[in-house]
Amino acid sequence: xxxxxxxxxxxxxxxxxxxxxxxxxxxxxxxxxxxxxxxxxxxxxxxxxxxxxxxxxxxxxxxxxxxxxxxxxxxxxxxxxxxxxxxxxxxxxxxxxxxxxxxxxxxxxxxxxxxxxxxxxxxxxxxxxxxxxxxxxxxxxxxxxxxxxxxxxxxxxxxxxxxxxxxxxxxxxxxxxxxxxxxxxxxxxxxxxxxxxxxxxxxxxxxxxxxxxxxxxxxxxxxxxxxxxxxxxxxxxxxxxxxx
Numbered sequence: 001x002x003x004x005x006x007x008x009x010x011x012x013x014x015x016x017x018x019x020x021x022x023x024x025x026x027x028x029x030x031x032x033x034x035x036x037x038x039x040x041x042x043x044x045x046x047x048x049x050x051x052x053x054x055x056x057x058x059x060x061x062x063x064x065x066x067x068x069x070x071x072x073x074x075x076x077x078x079x080x081x082x083x084x085x086x087x088x089x090x091x092x093x094x095x096x097x098x099x100x101x102x103x104x105x106x107x108x109x110x111x112x113x114x115x116x117x118x119x120x121x122x123x124x125x126x127x128x129x130x131x132x133x134x135x136x137x138x139x140x141x142x143x144x145x146x147x148x149x150x151x152x153x154x155x156x157x158x159x160x161x162x163x164x165x166x167x168x169x170x171x172x173x174x175x176x177x178x179x180x181x182x183x184x185x186x187x188x189x190x191x192x193x194x195x196x197x198x199x200x201x202x203x204x205x206x207x208x209x210x211x212x213x214x215x216x217x218x219x220x221x222x223x224x225x226x227x228x229x230x231x232x233x234x235x236x237x238x239x240x241x242x243x244x
Contacts, residue, residue, distance in 0.1 A: 005101045007153050010129035011097060013153040014154070014184065015078050018200075019046045020104070020213040022084060022188065024053045026222045028214075032099045033228030034062035037218070039069065040230060042079050044237040046217065049104055050056050051085035052216035056094060059083070063098040070099075080129075084213075089113050092122065094119075104186070104213070106158050108139075116142065117150040124150070131186055133158040137171060154184035154211065161190015165198035181207045188213030215242060 014020070021041045028034045032074045034050055041048035050059060066081055082102035083095045086109050095103050103109075103123055108116030109132060116132060123130045133156035134140045139160030143152055157168055168187060187199045191214040201209035221227060 003067075005127040007124070007127055007129045009078055010080050010102050011153060011184070013078055014047055014102075014129075014197065014211050015209060017045060017047045018211055019217065020049045020082060020188075020211060020215055021046050022049050022051060022215045024051050024215065025054045025055075025127050027218050027227050028058060029201060029227050031062035031065070034058060034059050035065050035069075036228050036230055037221075037233055038062075038066060039079075039206050040114065040233045041217070044217075044241070046237075047082055047102070049082040049084040049102070050100075052087070052091050052095070053085050060094075060098055063100070067099040069219065079098060092119065093129065096122075096126055096128065100128070102131070104131040104156055104188075106132075106133045106201035108132050108163075117146065117148065120150040120152055129153045131156045131184075133188070135159075135162065137174065137242075140171065140175060144175060144183065144208070154186050156186040156188055158187075159189030159193075160199065163187075164190070165195065165202040168199065169202035169206060172203065172208060176206050182209060183211050184211050186211045186213050193217045193240070196244060205243065216244075 038048040069078045079101050083100040084104035086092055086105045094108055109119040113146045120130055130152040131154040132152050185208045191212050193216055196212050200210040217240040218236050220239050223230055224232055226232045
């Protein structure tokens with residue numbers, strides 16, 4: 001049976017993983033680098049997010065192979081294909097067309113082109129998991145207090161380093177309600193091996209579920225400047241697991 005996009009399945013994978021590994025130009029120089037890295041991240045039990053800071057041509061070419069690979073994994077271990085840094089409707093359309101089933105953004109995606117809820121509606125119509133970013137209480141309230149059902153599957157806090165763990169705890173405090181229990185909060189930017197556990201604790205204390213977005217699991221790849229080298233990628237992920 002062909003792989004079907006399923007927001008609830010992506011949610012389960014994210015909660016089991018707890019970490020989204022953010023990939024950028026330091027980790028990918030050509031399509032095969034993206035394929036190898038996303039696959040190794042998946043094999044390590046994490047979810048990979050290929051940012052649109054990577055050349056669109058590279059993403060498009062790599063996704064042809066990744067979508068094929070996605071079809072071949074066991075049903076009980078789905079291979080989620082995430083993308084991030086989506087900043088306008090054109091990039092959103094490209095991400096959907098390429099086949100990503102999780103779309104993360106540093107803002108509301110639509111920007112000056114339209115309302116943030118339009119991003120949610122477009123993605124929901126395709127059964128794609130959404131995680132737009134917020135920084136302020138007003139933005140948070142916009143996305144979690146909607147009477148129209150157009151609420152994101154997760155809410156990214158970016159750049160999380162501006163708030164720090166204690167600041168995110170304070171940000172969430174006024175929005176602690178039973179109806180919000182189980183919502184995913186995804187801090188990204190300023191999240192690393194040292195701060196990660198503190199962000200987790202702060203988010204859990206407010207009744208939300210933490211999923212950390214960070215590039216730290218690929219730090220060894222950056223340090224060695226060897227994108228696409230499977231042995232280096234595996235070593236990088238192993239080093240992260242040992243320390244985190």
